Amino acid sequence: MSEQRAVILGAAGFIGSHLTDRFLAEGWRVTGVxxxxxxxxxxLEHLGREPxxxxxxxxxCAPLAISGRVDAVLDFASPASPVDYLRHPFETLHVGSVGVENALELARRSGAPFVLSSTSEVYGDPLEHPQRESYWGNVNPVGPRAVYDEAxxxxxxxxxxxxxxREVQVRIARIFNTYGPRMRLDDGRVVPTFVAQALxxxxxxxFGDGSQTRSFCxxxxxxxxxxxxxxGDCQDPVNVGDDHEMTVLEFAQAVQRLVGRTVPIEHRPLPQDDPRVRRPDLTRARERLGWAPRIGFEEGMRRTIDWFRAHV
Known part of the structure; x- marks a missing residue:
């Protein structure tokens, strides 16, 4: 069988760059956009000599001028943190609409499966907990987060x-809070913010009293x-995340302990429409993908903190 080729959109981003590494490790060619x-x-600088x-x-958001064989299209091209999508509201709306359509057209022309990186934010500030894929969400369509949520x-x-x-084989990953090396220090999300502050x-x-919950994959x-x-063959949305839930205050205390520095905790006003709870129901992922997270919170955070130490 000849070498397979994946097109990864958003390849220079946090998750996109790790996906690029995985496909290369599996013997694929990768075109990153x-x-x-x-x-x-x-x-991506470690791939400078990778043929x-x-x-x-x-x-x-412009038509993708990519020719030749394409065996998979993975769309991870979007601002993902509140800092970024509030700074780039129209770009966020465009990449979630025009950009996704262009990516789907590339997959259709190529006869390739398409993977969409969606988000737990489609559930908004959920009234169902934990969140199953069948839940339709509780989203404010005119709030400040709407540019990302509705996109x-x-x-x-x-x-x-x-x-x-149009008979495109599609996959939809609803991604919950994900963390690890290569997160931007200034992207405003809780993991890089807390770790960088502690270091x-x-x-x-x-934000708020810290009682709102998150789960970290x-x-x-x-x-x-x-x-x-x-x-796989699952064309329905699938939650991707870790179902170990903790409060934001508990997470802050864990960061203090793992960094080895007891710094003060300052409380600030809670942003509008900030979700009060967040935890995925992973039943579909377990049943359809045979998948569950394997890397525990302590191990993952230690790896992440080690990477941040080298960059702070």
Whole structure:
């Protein structure tokens, strides 16, 4: 069998760069595409002499000029943190609509399966807990987070439309909080923010009273789920995350302990529409993918903190 080729959109981003590594390790060729609005070439610099990897700096909101064999299209091109999508609201809306349609068209022309990186944010501030894929969500369509939440909900809708009406094989990963090496220090999400603050000896900033909950999935587990999703037959949305839940305050205290520095915790006003709870129901992932997270919180955080120590 000849060498397979994946097109990974958002390849210079956090998860996209780890996916690139996985596909190369599995013997695939990879064409990475990124406009570098939030991604960085530092995430790919270790591939500078890899002959099976090529990089195209391009905006996926323009038609994708990619020729030749394509065996999989994986769309991970979108700002993903509140800091980024509030800074780039229109780009976020465009990449979740026009960009996803362009990616789907590439998959359709190539006869390749398509993987969409969706998000737990499609559930909004959920009234169901834990969140199952059958839950329709509780999303404010005119709030500040809507540019991201609704872009991803539209992305799912057009992806399913391509499955129903244009016979594209699609996969939808609803990704919950994922962390690990290569996260940007300034992306505003809780893991890099808390770890960087603790390493610098600064106060850890907790929004609200810290009773809101999150669950954290290490990036290697996330990539394994995406790999299995691509190679499986499940075309319904699948939650990808870790179902070990903790409060944000408990997470801040864990960061203090793992970094080995007891810094103050400062409470700040809770942002509008910030989800109060967040934990995936992983039944579908376990049954359809044979997948569950394997890397425990302590091990994953130690790996992540070690990486941040080298960059703070």
């Amino acid at each position: 990124d406009n570098l609005i939030t991604g960085t070439l530092r995430n 099976r990897f090529d990089f195209l700096q391009a905006d996926v 991803k909900r539209f992305a799912e809708a057009i992806t399913v439309a391509y499955r129903r009406y 610098r000896g600064e106060p850890i900033t907790v 290490y990036v290697d587990d996330n990539v394994e789920a995406i790999w299995r999703l691509l190679h």
